[in-house]
Amino acid sequence: MTFEPTGSAPEADFSSKTFLIVDDFQGMRTILRDILRSCGANAKNISTAGHGTEAINLLSSTRFDVVLCDFNLGEGKNGQQILEEAKVRQLVGPACAWIMVTAEKTADAVSGAAEFQPDTYLLKPITETILRQRLARIWAKKEAFTEIDRAVRAGNHAKAIALCDQRLAFDKANFTDLLRTKCDLLLASGDLARARQTYETVLASRQIPWAKVGVAKILLQTGDPAKARTLLEEVLRDNGAYLEAHDLLAKALQALGEFEAAGQALERAVRLSPNSVVRQKNFGEMALKLGQLDHAERAFRKSVTLGEHSVLKTPDAYLGLAKTCSAKESPEEALRVLGELGKRFDGETVQLQAMAVEGIVHHQSGNPEKAQQIAEELGRKLADGNTKTDSQGTLEVARLLLATGNKESAVALLQNEVQNSPDNAALLTEVKEIFTHAEMGEEGAQLVEASRAEAVEMMNRGVMLVRNGQHDEAIAAMRMAREAMPKNVRVLFNLVYVLIAKLQNGAGTLDDMLLAEARASLDAAQQLAPGEARHAQLSASLNALTRTAGA
């Protein structure tokens, strides 16, 4: 094709769109406003904000079609933190074009967390031509993805994947993005086999980093960290700034028990992406585990500071900092940090963890009575089963119980935790470490293995019985398993699975009691582990069942 080089690009319509400009310099706001106006934007549709808080207020009251946001905004939130908050609080939807304006390209810009990526980065200085070109491209892409986004928002992954396939057949312009989205959707819906197959197809024609990283992600999920490591190291050899590959490599190394190397991978990730609340926290935790207390303290403090303006702030950074301070023999500072934590986060789980760490601080600073008192109180709370906690909270309490000599209740807690997630390799490793730390390594390893094996056997019994056509026996077995392991997500899913199998088997009419039991179990699983892929699959089967029965 020969084309008129100076002819205008497909003209995008700016006149009906709403714009938000976020920049701390008045002069820059004026320039951007002028650029937008000469692109055809209506002056009354352009809003401006000078800092993060103002931007968030405007975003809460108005739906903007385009946000032009400077990354570096001086004091307060930076551009990335505004974007994260806007996404988490759903102030912007998939239709909004978010353009991040930066002075230079950074690793975060190309391989940061996908869910918090802007639509594009523009390097300064911005010109009218470049802005027109980028927006035209973003709008064309958004249009191509309208239906797919709608299906995703409705929670219908299967439909979204089918829509991707439809478009892949003809849309060459968005071919790669469609393929990548399809893979993400397959991963999210738990269809690891098809996801892997799609990645491999991509890789057969070209060694594309995201596809390799995708395969590594699957290998990690299917318990093959060694192969994942090889792949990730390959990616990093060609592209040392691929952030996600560093993150995943650290996970693989951790699963392989190579903590020092994992720490180095996390350190590289933090160097590439120093402003990530979560990465600093992860690095801090690994450094603490390795006894690198100065590194740990620095990373946790950075995470806490960054978190001040971020929706992604995490109590784990405070807990880690308190533990680090305690290990550095500064109990007052540790307790002060825990006090700060209490002011910034509420929720039973966080309080419980904070108390457990407080107990450890007292234990380490030579105050055994106080530590014992807290340990006993927490032990009681967890034993009665009415206190809400998560796995990390439970492990924290178990550590304190072991440290204060409450061996029996600690072992009971840890066994229970293993049975609730017997296929979580990272958890099993951590539990074994806790035992080792308490000088019960061998005994602990046996306990973990026995609990795991028992849990797996109970989890699978139902599914095997269904295969033999023994539906009622299957349901009975899974109900027993639920009784024994109420927080085991896979037990809950398998119970739903055998219930659905029974319902599908029944001719025509549906048993309302079984249906209700299935729904309640699904809800319980969702509460324990939000966003699990199997939840989406089983809900879809359940919905299909009620539709065909006309219920």
Added chain:
Amino acid sequence: MMPHSTDDELPQVDITTFLASSAHDMKNSVSLLIRGLEQILATTDAQAFPGHQNLAQMTYEAKRINSNLIQLLTLYKVGQQIYPFDPQSVSLADFLHNVAAQNTELLRSQGVALECECPSDLYWELDEDLITGVISNAFTNAIHYTRDRVRLTAAEVDGKLELRIEDNGQGYPPRMLRESIDSMRGVDFQGGSTGLGLFFSATAARLHRHGGRGGEVKLENGGPLGGGCFILRLP
């Protein structure tokens, strides 16, 4: 309280770190400079304001500094293995169109005619920022050294993407054609040629790898327009 270091206790530092951080700092200043100049240009009338032509020239020079600094910083990051290399599927027709559109004003003021040729369904995996840097650089060079025509083409040749920028000027001096890109790191203060642009281009090309092969840059004279010819091949 840390004691002050005396001269003989100065730690050994790598000068490149200072060069890089200064380049970064200068880039911010130059960005402000360009922004200010463009604002004045946009708000003044070329006929009424006698300095308009000078300002336009100053803006062009400031942009040249900016793109040099960007290339320096990129090379620094590649060397430190922290350059966020980001290959994506790019439509070459759109790509050439965008490069051309960003230089409309320059083409007009230099009285240079441009022809572009590219299959409309040609897509390639490339780092758009890097390759935009390479092609824009070669393109503005061509505009300055040509007589009155520049040709911008993209095509798939022997399984590689081939981007060509051709002009009808005098062509490259024989010395540049003889030397390989790698030995072209010497500084020629007199001629005003630092070799940076070519070294940057070769580095950017080499980052693109596929099937064990890397990209390459070639300079030739001749071609359909009879002048200089800059060729970028990506696997």
